[in-house]
Every structure is written in C-alpha cells, then in structure tokens.
Amino acid sequence: xxxxxxxxxxxxxxxxxxxxxxxxxxxxxxLRLFWIQVVIAxxxxxxxxxxxxxxxxxxxxxxxxxxxxxxxxxxxxxSVSVLAYPAQITDKEEAARLLAPILAxxxxxxxxxxxxxxxxxxxxxxxxxxxxxxxxxxxxxxIRFTLEPKRYYPHNNLASQLIGFMGLDDxxxxxxYKYEQELRGRDGLITFESDGLGRQIPQGVQNxxxxxxGNDLFxxxxxxxxxxxEQEMERTMLELQPKGIxxxxxxxxxxxxxxxxxxxxxxxxxxxxxxxxxxxxxxITDTFEPGSTFKLVTLAAAIEEGQFRANEGFYCxxxxxxxxxxxxxxxxxxxxxxxxxxxxxxxxxxxxxxxxLGQRITAPKLLQYIEAFGFGQRSGIDAIxxxxxxxxxxxxxxxxxxxxxxxxxxxxxxxxxxxxxxxxMANGGYLMRPYVVRExxxxxxxxxxxxxxxxxxxxxxxxxxxxxxxIMELVVTEGSGINAFIExxxxxxKTGTAQKIGADGRYxxxxxxxxxxxxxxxxxxQVLIYIAVDAPQVGVQWGSLVAAPMFKQMMERILxxxxxxxxxxxxxxxxxxxNVPDLxxxxxxxxxxxxxxxxxxxxxxxxxxxxxxxxxKAGAKxxxxxxxxxxxxxxxxxxxxxxxxxxxxxxxxxxxxxxxxGLRMNGSGSGMAVSQDPEPQSLVPKDTIINVKFVTPGERxxxx
Amino acid sequence: MISFMLAFALTALxxxxxxxxxxxxxxxxxxxxEELHALQDEGKHLKLEMASLQSPERLEKVALEMGLKYPGxxxxxxxxxxxxxx
Numbered sequence: 042x043x044x045x046x047x048x049x050x051x052x053x054x055x056x057x058x059x060x061x062x063x064x065x066x067x068x069x070x071x072l073r074l075f076w077i078q079v080v081i082a083x084x085x086x087x088x089x090x091x092x093x094x095x096x097x098x099x100x101x102x103x104x105x106x107x108x109x110x111x112x113x114x115x116x117x118x119x120s121v122s123v124l125a126y127p128a129q130i131t132d133k134e135e136a137a138r139l140l141a142p143i144l145a146x147x148x149x150x151x152x153x154x155x156x157x158x159x160x161x162x163x164x165x166x167x168x169x170x171x172x173x174x175x176x177x178x179x180x181x182x183x184i185r186f187t188l189e190p191k192r193y194y195p196h197n198n199l200a201s202q203l204i205g206f207m208g209l210d211d212x213x214x215x216x217x218y219k220y221e222q223e224l225r226g227r228d229g230l231i232t233f234e235s236d237g238l239g240r241q242i243p244q245g246v247q248n249x250x251x252x253x254x255g256n257d258l259f260x261x262x263x264x265x266x267x268x269x270x271e272q273e274m275e276r277t278m279l280e281l282q283p284k285g286i287x288x289x290x291x292x293x294x295x296x297x298x299x300x301x302x303x304x305x306x307x308x309x310x311x312x313x314x315x316x317x318x319x320x321x322x323x324x325i326t327d328t329f330e331p332g333s334t335f336k337l338v339t340l341a342a343a344i345e346e347g348q349f350r351a352n353e354g355f356y357c358x359x360x361x362x363x364x365x366x367x368x369x370x371x372x373x374x375x376x377x378x379x380x381x382x383x384x385x386x387x388x389x390x391x392x393x394x395x396x397x398l399g400q401r402i403t404a405p406k407l408l409q410y411i412e413a414f415g416f417g418q419r420s421g422i423d424a425i426x427x428x429x430x431x432x433x434x435x436x437x438x439x440x441x442x443x444x445x446x447x448x449x450x451x452x453x454x455x456x457x458x459x460x461x462x463x464x465x466m467a468n469g470g471y472l473m474r475p476y477v478v479r480e481x482x483x484x485x486x487x488x489x490x491x492x493x494x495x496x497x498x499x500x501x502x503x504x505x506x507x508x509x510x511x512i513m514e515l516v517v518t519e520g521s522g523i524n525a526f527i528e529x530x531x532x533x534x535k536t537g538t539a540q541k542i543g544a545d546g547r548y549x550x551x552x553x554x555x556x557x558x559x560x561x562x563x564x565x566x567q568v569l570i571y572i573a574v575d576a577p578q579v580g581v582q583w584g585s586l587v588a589a590p591m592f593k594q595m596m597e598r599i600l601x602x603x604x605x606x607x608x609x610x611x612x613x614x615x616x617x618x619x620n621v622p623d624l625x626x627x628x629x630x631x632x633x634x635x636x637x638x639x640x641x642x643x644x645x646x647x648x649x650x651x652x653x654x655x656x657x658k659a660g661a662k663x664x665x666x667x668x669x670x671x672x673x674x675x676x677x678x679x680x681x682x683x684x685x686x687x688x689x690x691x692x693x694x695x696x697x698x699x700x701x702x703g704l705r706m707n708g709s710g711s712g713m714a715v716s717q718d719p720e721p722q723s724l725v726p727k728d729t730i731i732n733v734k735f736v737t738p739g740e741r742x743x744x745x
Numbered sequence: 746m747i748s749f750m751l752a753f754a755l756t757a758l759x760x761x762x763x764x765x766x767x768x769x770x771x772x773x774x775x776x777x778x779e780e781l782h783a784l785q786d787e788g789k790h791l792k793l794e795m796a797s798l799q800s801p802e803r804l805e806k807v808a809l810e811m812g813l814k815y816p817g818x819x820x821x822x823x824x825x826x827x828x829x830x831x
Contacts, residue, residue, distance in 0.1 A: 116789065116792060116793050117789065118786060118789035119786045119790075188786070193793045195794070195796035195797035195800060196796070196797065196800045196802070199801075199802075264801070265801055268801035268802065272802075272805075601821075693815060711806045711809040711810055712805075712806060712809075737802060737805075
C-alpha cells in the first residue's frame with residue numbers, strides 16, 4: 042500500500058509561513074499597543090478627562106437681613122426651577138398645552154423652548170411649591186426639576202421699601218441692591234469625576250473651591266417699632282384716604298433709624314404686582330415744602346443768635362408786608378393772633394412772628410444756619426435714592442424769599458432732612474449722620490463691619506437746643522400739638538400744615554401736607570418721630586388734628602414697648618379737671634377752637650357740618666386732655682341714632698363708638714373695619730345691631 | 746507551599762474586602778452629604794416659616810381672635826423702683 046504523506050518540506054514551509062504570520066500579527070499588535078499607549082496617549086487621556094470630569098458652580102448662599110434684635114426680615118431657601126430636555130419629549134404640543142397654565146406662560150413660548158436643539162432648557166425658574174407639585178403630578182417625560190435659591194420676605198410689606206427686593210438673580214431695589222456685593226458672597230467651583238449618570242465617582246479625582254458665604258446685614262430697624270408705625274399709617278390711609286404718608290422714627294442721639302416707611306407700599310414677594318413708584322423709599326426720596334415744622338430751624342437760629350426772647354411782645358394783625366408783598370398768617374380770617382409774646386408766636390405758629398425773627402437774623406445768616414442743619418445736601422444715609430431738596434441760593438434770596446423760608450414755604454426738603462435737623466435740637470445741638478445698617482456679619486457671626494454714630498457737625502449750642510426743646514414741650518402741653526399729648530410723659534413737638542405746590546409751580550388750593558415732628562422723653566430724648574400726611578380726602582386738613590393724633594398713637598406704644606418710664610411721680614398728682622363745653626349746634630371750627638382752649642382733644646364720628654351729639658356730655662367734669670367724641674351729621678330724634686362711619690376703626694374703637702351711641706355691634710374678622718351694615722348716615726333705632734367686617738392690612742392689600 | 750498559597754489568597758481576599766468597604770463608605774458619605782444639604786435647606790425654610798408666624802401682624806390677628814384686648818390707660822400702673830443703697 043502506498044502511504045499518503047505530505048512531503049515534509051511542504052509541512053515545514055507551511056509551518057514557517059504560519060509562524061511568520063503569527064510574528065507579523067504580534068508585531069502589528071505591539072505597534073498598535075505602542076501607538077495607543079505612547080503616541081496618542083495624551084489625546085486619549087484628554088478625551089477621557091473631558092468625558093469624565095464635570096465642572097459645577099457651587100452657589101454661595103446669600104446673606105440674610107435681620108432687624109436690630111436679630112429677627113429675620115429677608116432670607117433665602119431653595120425653590121424649584123423647571124428644566125426640559127427636548128430630546129426626551131415626544132409630544133411637544135401636548136406638553137406645552139399642559140404646562141402653560143401652571144407656569145403662567147404662553148403656549149407658543151413654551152413650544153418654542155421645547156423645540157430647541159439644546160440638551161436642556163429652563164422653562165421657568167424659581168416657581169412656587171404648589172406649581173411644582175402640579176407639574177410633578179403630570180409625570181411628563183423629559184421634564185426635570187432642579188433646586189435654586191430664592192429670596193423670601195416673611196413679613197411681606199414690613200419695611201419693604203427699605204429692604205427692597207431681588208429679581209431672579211440679584212438685588213434690584215433698596216438694601217438688596219445697595220449691598221449686593223456683601224450679600225452675594227462668592228460662588229465656589231467643584232470639578233469631579235462623574236459616572237454616566239452624572240454622580241460623583243467616590244475616590245475619583247476632584248478639585249473643590251469652597252464658596253464664600255454671603256454676609257448678613259443687621260439693621261438699625263426694630264421690627265416691632267416698624268410694625269407699630271406701619272399699622273398706624275395703614276389706619277390713617279383707610280380712614281382719611283390721603284395720597285400718601287411718610288414716617289421716620291429715629292434715635293436722635295445716635296442717628297439710628299428705628300423705623301422708616303412710606304405708603305402706599307408693596308409686597309416684595311410679588312413686587313411686580315405693584316406700581317414702581319411704590320418701590321422707592323419715599324421718606325428719603327420725596328421732596329416737598331415742609332411748612333411749619335421748618336419753623337423750628339428759624340427758631341433755633343434766632344435763639345442761637347440771641348434774637349429770640351420768650352417774653353417779648355409781638356402783635357400779629359393776620360398778615361404782614363414784605364418788600365411790597367402781603368404775606369398772610371393762617372389766622373388771617375379772624376384778624377390775626379393779636380397781641381401775643383414770642384413764645385405764643387411758636388405755640389400758635391404765627392407766620393409774621395417768624396418773618397420778624399428771620400429779618401432779625403438777616404437772610405444770609407439764616408441761609409447759613411439752614412445749610413448747617415443739613416438742608417440742601419444729602420444726609421449720607423446708607424440707602425439708595427436720597428433726595429437733595431432745593432434751597433434759595435444767596436443771589437435768589439430776596440426779602441420775600443427769606444420771609445417765606447422762615448415758615449417753610451418756598452424751599453423743598455426731604456422728610457429725612459427735616460428729621461435730622463430736629464434731631465440736632467433733641468440731642469443737644471449735633472447734626473448726626475443717619476444710618477440703617479448697624480452691622481455686617483459673616484455667616485459664622487463674626488463682625489465684618491460695624492457702623493458707629495457719626496457727628497457731621499455741631500449746629501447750635503447745648504443751651505439753644507434745650508431752649509428749643511422747652512418751647513416744643515409747651516407746643517404739646519398748651520399749643521397746637523395738644524393732640525399729641527401722652528399722659529405721664531414730657532413730649533416735645535411741632536405741628537405743620539403746608540400748602541402743596543402743583544406741577545405748574547403754583548400752590549394747589551385745598552391740598553395740604555399735614556405734619557408733626559416730635560420726640561420723647563423731652564428730658565432725655567430717645568425716640569424722634571416725624572409724620573407727614575399728603576392731602577387727606579376726608580376730614581379737616583390741620584396738622585394738629587391729623588398728624589398729632591397719629592404721633593400720639595405711635596409714640597405711646599413705642600414708649601411702652603421700649604420700657605421708657607413716664608417722667609416723675611404721676612400717681613399722687615390728681616389730674617386737672619375741666620368742664621366739657623357745650624358743643625351741640627356749633628360748627629366744627631368753633632368746636633375745635635373751644636376744645637383747644639379748654640385743653641381737651643377731639644375725635645369726630647360721622648361727617649357733616651353740624652354737631653349733633655357729643656360724648657362726654659356738656660358740663661361733665663373730665664381730666665385735662667380727655668378726648669371728646671363729636672357726632673356730626675343731620676337731624677334725628679332722640680330714640681333714633683345716625684349710624685357712624687366706622688371704616689378704619691379698630692374693633693375696640695368701633696365697639697366703643699357704637700356703645701356710646703346706644704347701638705350694638707356684631708363684628709367679624711379682625712384688624713380694621715372695612716365695611717358695615719347698616720351703612721353710615723342711616724337713621725336707626727337705638728339698640729340696633731350693626732354688622733361690621735374687619736380685615737387685617739395684609740388681607741386688604743390682596744383684595745385690591 | 747500550600748500554606749504560602751493559602752496566606753496569599755487570604756491576604757488578597759482581605760485587601761479586596763477592605764477596598765469594597767472603602768467604596769461602600771464613600772457612597773454612604775456621598776448620600777449623607779446630600780441628606781445634610783437637604784436638611785440644611787429644610788432648616789432654612791423652617792426659619793422663614795417661623796419668622797412669618799411670629800410676625801406682629803399675625804400675632805395681633807390671632808390675639809384678637811382669641812379675645813385678647815389692648816389694655817386701657819386705666820389698666821396700666823406705673824411702678825417706680827426705689828434704690829436701697831449699697
């Protein structure tokens with residue numbers, strides 16, 4: 042048999058061939074390995090790095106804003122922002138349709154965003170909890186949520202003009218804007234290896250620059266004093282419907298602002314719902330002709346120059362002539378104050394008297410004092426938008442101009458300037474720089490910056506300041522400031538009733554700015570309050586009847602809150618008793634005058650020209666400064682009563698008033714009265730039940 | 746020889762177990778950090794809520810609803826403290 046063998050040489054050749062191929066293969070692989078590991082290693086590593094590493098901003102938490110006692114006024118916490126990943130959304134129209142009402146966006150706008158070719162797109166940032174919940178319920182694919190910090194203002198309108206508000210990312214107004222740098226802090230950066238889902242790979246490489254937390258602001262404002270002030274302003278807005286009110290409460294010794302507010306105001310949590318003019322801090326931005334409260338400046342200058350003698354006689358004929366022009370006194374219609382002394386010139390706010398004082402000081406000197414008191418310049422307060430006001434220049438200051446300046450007409454000032462000037466009289470003669478930020482602290486509580494009281498300059502001597510204070514005390518106990526009187530305390534004050542300038546440069550008939558400025562305790566001033574009410578639509582327009590009572594309400598509560606005790610021992614001194622005069626049948630003006638002289642205070646119920654009723658009754662013996670309620674209106678028999686207007690009254694007051702008239706109350710809600718049934722001026726039998734609805738100011742704002 | 750291999754195997758096991766433990770711990774740290782941030786944020790929300798609940802406007806409303814009243818002038822008595830020397 043023949044054996045089938047392959048020739049050994051063929052086998053060997055094949056083996057060598059195979060071996061050659063193997064060697065080639067290994068060689069090729071080695072080359073490839075070399076190529077990957079060495080040649081393009083750098084590139085590959087870079088690409089891997091790119092894919093692995095994520096860089097994220099670490100948002101620095103924004104600093105908070107606190108009042109002087111550390112109560113939170115503005116703080117940041119997370120809120121939901123809605124993201125869409127268009128690639129993952131199959132039915133874009135449907136998604137847009139469902140989301141539009143919840144996000145309050147146009148369907149078309151949403152559709153456009155959902156159709157973009159980017160990875161992720163914001164639909165709406167920082168939405169409310171409720172909206173987020175609703176969207177979650179929809180369970181739409183491609184819709185994700187991310188958390189972003191949002192600014193919250195837990196006290197709503199309280200001090201909103203001062204604090205300001207934030208837009209989406211930065212402060213837009215007020216202290217939030219002015220102190221943006223301090224509050225914002227500095228964002229950090231984190232670079233880390235991430236897996237496919239974006240989570241950090243533990244023990245992977247990472248680089249971390251920590252964020253620098255924003256600093257906290259501690260204000261000079263006291264939340265409770267701010268509340269007392271704003272509440273009283275709200276009440277007056279409701280009751281008298283003025284165009285606006287400005288109030289500043291200050292510690293005259295240091296220049297610290299305890300409360301500052303202007304109405305109408307706004308809620309910073311939804312600032313866009315309010316007109317822009319509500320956002321500005323009107324007590325420092327608004328300029329106006331101050332009127333009689335400015336007379337204190339003339340008085341101080343006169344005393345400092347030795348031109349004022351308290352007992353010197355003066356005759357007011359109702360008007361005086363300056364350089365051929367007749368300038369009237371407010372008592373013109375009744376023939377002037379008559380023969381008085383210079384103390385009564387101040388107490389009775391006599392214009393000709395002040396013109397005389399101004400002439401004695403001489404116009405240029407008076408202007409010097411006015412500027413020394415800080416008018417015509419910024420006070421330097423650490424808030425934005427401060428106004429400067431307008432004074433006459435020395436060239437413009439003719440005799441007539443100087444004359445009107447002495448009683449605060451013809452010049453324009455800001456409420457803040459007026460406050461700082463009188464503060465100088467309260468604190469012994471020093472013009473202080475007002476401030477609202479007490480301290481800036483970092484997130485650990487360490488003090489970064491502290492503001493101390495700062496004296497701008499000395500304006501008048503201590504004796505002058507004391508003399509001005511003494512006279513201001515008399516204004517409250519005997520003069521036009523009588524409605525500001527608080528039992529047991531020594532107060533110093535001055536009323537003002539200023540004509541308003543219209544856009545055409547002429548005085549508007551029948552529109553006034555009613556003001557009162559005062560401080561307490563007079564023997565050791567700790568709180569100074571200035572109130573300016575712009576043109577109330579209801580009621581009489583006298584500073585003594587509008588602003589002075591507001592001052593009393595505010596100051597009473599503030600003094601009690603600050604634990605400032607009354608002066609001296611009032612328990613053993615029996616209050617001075619006076620007879621209540623008969624007012625029925627008199628006009629309002631006649632009644633006001635009578636009560637003023639008797640040392641009693643007025644409160645009106647209802648409206649009308651004639652006095653129908655009074656409580657307490659004529660002939661009753663009451664303590665000095667008791668408030669007499671006067672019932673105005675038309676005719677009515679004894680068994681029937683005219684229903685009073687209760688709008689703006691608190692539950693307590695409404696009940697009191699109705700009780701005195703023999704009516705009963707059924708009140709619902711709380712706060713201030715906004716509606717009643719039966720309506721005011723209806724004639725009802727006694728014992729009728731009046732239904733009154735009360736709301737708190739917060740609720741009332743929402744209703745608008 | 747066998748004992749050497751045994752020792753080697755055991756050491757290897759121990760090392761792997763150790764590393765597994767480390768990875769597990771790292772994951773836990775990561776989750777705890779997330780939890781910490783969430784709690785801190787909740788704390789912030791609660792502080793804000795507390796501030797709003799303590800707001801004077803609300804306190805007054807609740808007090809009046811509860812029947813509390815503002816004191817009248819006659820109800821307030823002023824006490825003067827007398828220093829007793831020293």
